[in-house]
Amino acid sequence: MCGIVGLHLKNPALQPELGRLLVPMIEAMTSRGPDSAGLALYDDEGMHVVKDVGLPRDICAAHGIASRSGYQAVGHTRMATESAITPEHAHPFTPVPDLALVHNGSFSNHASVRRNLAFDGITCTTDNDSEVAARFIGREIAGGADLEDAMRMVLKEFDGFFTLLVTTATQFAVLRDSFACKPAVIAETADYVAMASEYHALAELPGIADARIVEPEPERVYAWSR
């Protein structure tokens, strides 16, 4: 089990509030992933990544996340199932500039995909299955694919369970596998798109009572651009 949160701000007036809005979201996902956590925040200077072991509350406090501004962020709380608990194994995985991937689930054929990537000269730095997906998407994008197309390629190449949230400097995209056992909920208002593993991570967002709430369908890429 892991927890995912993401926030893509459409209203620039909310940008100074990015960190303040994000911290309760990731803290709400503590029960889904208490061993480590990570965040990627995007502002006009680029993508900033924080990953550490411990509780989301402590990691956010140590890095002053609540006071950060920006236009987009993803967060992840990890309950490790298949590799060690270290900052390097924490999500998000950020294999190429401005790309961040967070994953809830497990890939069963990551070793095969890892070998195929190695033939292309792309090596992983950890034995984490999610890193393989991040590097796979990174390769597709480096080859000219749009993020949505790259995520559709994940459906062809990977076996296993996944809810993925992937961001670039301009895009915010969600994808679930064909069984969609790993939870996801998306809330959209005129001001933002927010995504989380469970609704209660979104419960404190402004205007949530009037947001359009959808549960992403299996094998469908949901994407927003700025």
Place this chain on the structure above:
Amino acid sequence: MVALNEVGAEKAVEELVKVDLTTTSVRELNAELHAPTARRYEVHNPRGAEAIAVGLHDAVDVEIHGPAGYYCAGMNMHADIVVHGNVGTGVAENMMSGSVRVKGDASQSAGATAHGGLLVIEGSASMRCGISMKGVDIVVGGDVGPMSAFMAQAGRLVVCGDAGDGLGDSIYEARLYVRGSVASLGADCVEKEMRDEHVAELTELLARAGMSHDASEFRRFGSARQLYHFAAHNSAAY
């Protein structure tokens, strides 16, 4: 609003107890509901919290004002529970009796493995609605997602809107009624004739659920009984 710790050890029967989940924990709420001092409860500010009003076994009325999280009203017996909002995964899972009404939408696995009672979802339900249902009646005002009624064993699932892919996969003896389109049927699920007794039971179910549709607008689906019935001609293979 009465705080739970003010209800008192005497267990005086209150007419209505209001509980605010910003000041009372779900655990405290459920402990009160398991040994109720009142006939009626209102729950405010649920903010998507998990396991609200789980494991009730008394005939109390519970109204939840706002969105509820996972497993809301799970394992219910006898209680009548209304959620004025959306619910997360597994609403009314393993319900035995009583009723659960959701005024909004429901996430995955609504009514999973439920043995009895009535689950009404006025909005739509996501994937795997009624998975492994064992006798519950489920009425959905909108649509249901893919893989609904998977391995459904008994009970009735009524869908007033459309059903997603793989409806009734590996179904046993539950009866499925769909008013709109069915994206595809799962293994061993087939359309069946709507006979008079089906129109009658569906009319009664729609009325209990407060839905105004005419039962004649629905189609019926059930098991082809090819998967789970032992075929005598295969006996030599064992």
